[in-house]
Amino acid sequence: MAEIQLRKISKRWGSFVGVDSFDLTIADQEFLVLLGPSGCGKTTTMRMIAGLEDATEGEIWIGDRKVNDLDPKDRDVAMVFQSYGLYPHINVYENIRFPLKVRKADPATHDERVMKAAEMVELTDFLHRKPAELSGGQRQRVALARAIVRKPSVFLMDEPLSNLDAKLRVSTRAQIKNLSHELKVTTVYVTHDQIEAMTLADRVVVMKQGIVQQVGTPTDIYDMPANTFVASFIGSPAMNLMEGVIEGGTFRGKNVEISGLQASDGEVTLGFRAEDAEVADGNGQVNAPLYTIELLGDATMLTVRAGGQLVSVKAHKEFRAEIGDMVSFSVPTDICHLFDTATGARIGAS
Structure with a gap:
């Protein structure tokens, strides 16, 4: 033993x-x-x-x-x-x-x-x-x-x-x-x-x-x-983290509005993984210009500047767009992670 x-x-x-x-x-x-x-x-x-x-x-x-x-x-x-x-x-x-x-x-x-x-x-x-x-x-x-x-x-x-x-x-x-x-x-x-x-x-x-x-x-x-720290260290790409505020169950940040969150009002950091977001046709919760696009073979990785920082989203492999085009995507509320902005600690179940 x-x-x-x-x-x-x-x-x-x-x-x-x-x-x-x-x-x-x-x-x-x-x-x-x-x-x-x-x-x-x-x-x-x-x-x-x-x-x-x-x-x-x-x-x-x-x-x-x-x-x-x-x-x-x-x-x-x-x-x-x-x-x-x-x-x-x-x-x-x-x-x-x-x-x-x-x-x-x-x-x-x-x-x-x-x-x-x-x-x-x-x-x-x-x-x-x-x-x-x-x-x-x-x-x-x-x-x-x-x-x-x-x-x-x-x-x-x-x-x-x-x-x-x-x-x-x-x-x-x-x-x-x-x-x-x-x-x-x-x-x-x-x-x-x-x-x-x-x-x-x-x-x-x-x-x-x-x-x-x-x-x-x-x-x-x-x-x-x-x-x-763990969220940003694990995963390729790392988990997207966006700072903002929750008011009445809705997270708001720059270019971002996600409703239906079960959390108290106040400043939070919202996280989600690239593969969990879904590219939408102009009516998503996040709307921002395309910063870069990478073809991975089995998928296409999109990066936009939203919530004050770069955010990655995984799209299907046939997706095509030009840098600067507006991209819209949605983030299901049941896969969102919430963290205390001051301490970085996880906030309960989101």
């Missing part, structure tokens, strides 16, 4: 707070993603789990062991970094085998374990090559195999796909997803890429400036963001 408990852990350097009172239990075999912008504390949290950083406060438990005072080598975790960290002078086979030699595993088991790990990441045809002879995607798969061969209790992955090009990122992401299903090892994965988080995670932790903003399944976070 490799349940991880983070009991109000914090990390401070003098007056700077890197992570503030992080409190979470990661279930055995769960794939947890730490998501947020650079400097939010996600990598620091992972490094505390690994033992590469000491927690200033709080306790870290892996299984039934408190590991705060254990060296990284004694925590039974395997890390995969953004940089591959391969040894250039030895071939792929020996790179994968290296952790077994260091940990003095039975030499009679080495070959079988290396071959099995290499097969899982489709590297059996490259075992004789040196790292310099491999592509970036192949090197990252060697790093994955080197982690797999150890059979650790916990995998820790720190932005492992960020050095790969877009196509390789998609295929390697699929491979990590499949490996997670096969290996059933508790995994903590750090990324700033919300698409990776949405596609890989059982649960996502969204962080900002060292503080956890929301924890939930990808669907929970996408459908019910806890605040405007």
Whole structure:
């Protein structure tokens, strides 16, 4: 069993707070993603789990062991970094085998374990090559195999796909997803890429400036963001957010009027996703000039300037218009999200 408990852990350097009172239990075999912008504390949290950083406060438990005072080598975790960290002078086979030699595993088991790990990441045809002879995607798969061969209790992955090009990122992401299903090892994965988080995670932790903003399944976070930061960070494109006022159940902003909202009067920020809006024929709730148009293949993305900012709407793939043309669209009230403009916090059910 490799349940991880983070009991109000914090990390401070003098007056700077890197992570503030992080409190979470990661279930055995769960794939947890730490998501947020650079400097939010996600990598620091992972490094505390690994033992590469000491927690200033709080306790870290892996299984039934408190590991705060254990060296990284004694925590039974395997890390995969953004940089591959391969040894250039030895071939792929020996790179994968290296952790077994260091940990003095039975030499009679080495070959079988290396071959099995290499097969899982489709590297059996490259075992004789040196790292310099491999592509970036192949090197990252060697790093994955080197982690797999150890059979650790916990995998820790720190932005492992960020050095790969877009196509390789998609295929390697699929491979990590499949490996997670096969290996059933508790995994903590750090990324700033919300698409990776949405596609890989059982649960996502969204962080900002060292503080956890929301924890939930990808669907929970996408459908019910806890605040405007989460709403603007999750989704491609991000959720549209428009500031305005509600008077008698009607939201009013620049070029915007949406009626039928169940909310108290006052200043609010209204949010909706691009795919939830519906392009209308001149009688919609939002009317504004087209700022830009992007053909996506399966749809057409329209951007208008409304509510004082740029707003994205997804139209059908045959939709055509010119920049500057007036565009009209409606937003069903049952999919609108309302947030407190001052604090950014979600306002009940909208």
